[in-house]
Amino acid sequence: MFSLQGYEYFLGFLLISGAVPILALTTNKLIAPRSKAGERQLTYESGMEPIGGAWIQFNIRYYMFALVFVIFDVETVFLYPWAVAFHKLGLLAFIEALVFITILVVALAYAWRKGALEWS
CATH class of the missing domain: 1.10.287 (Helix Hairpins)
Known part of the structure; x- marks a missing residue:
């Protein structure tokens, strides 16, 4: 089946390493909450109420x-x-x-x- 001997494991590794991110993103899309309103839109600041906007310019x-x-x-x-x-x-x-x-x-x-x- 393969023209190069000994590369079956490498092909398997490539297939699995390509499937893991696709599986992770698909799982996230399926089980993630869909609500994007209210507190989910606020910037998280260690449990404190956010002050000002999150978009500031750093030096x-x-x-x-x-x-x-x-x-x-x-x-x-x-x-x-x-x-x-x-x-x-x-x-x-x-x-x-x-x-x-x-x-x-x-x-x-x-x-x-x-x-x-x-x-x-």
Whole structure:
């Protein structure tokens, strides 16, 4: 039936992983309450009565600070396995890591210069 041997389980995994979200959305549509009036339209604020509208604009600095954090957080994810296997990788991997760290330092200097790290 299959032209590639050993991929039956992978096909089964793909079918099941595709069916789970469809099943979840269909189940939600069938059993969810249909009423959209009254308190269901109010913004939830930890049990308190909402004050004002829910649509406020945040300062762009929050997003810039979060993006810089994510960039340097992902950097540690890439550097940790390199540091663990450092003695097996050799000189070429060391040079590649130096290039990677240099790019990150340049990005940090750019973000610092543009004021993305200022929290004022």
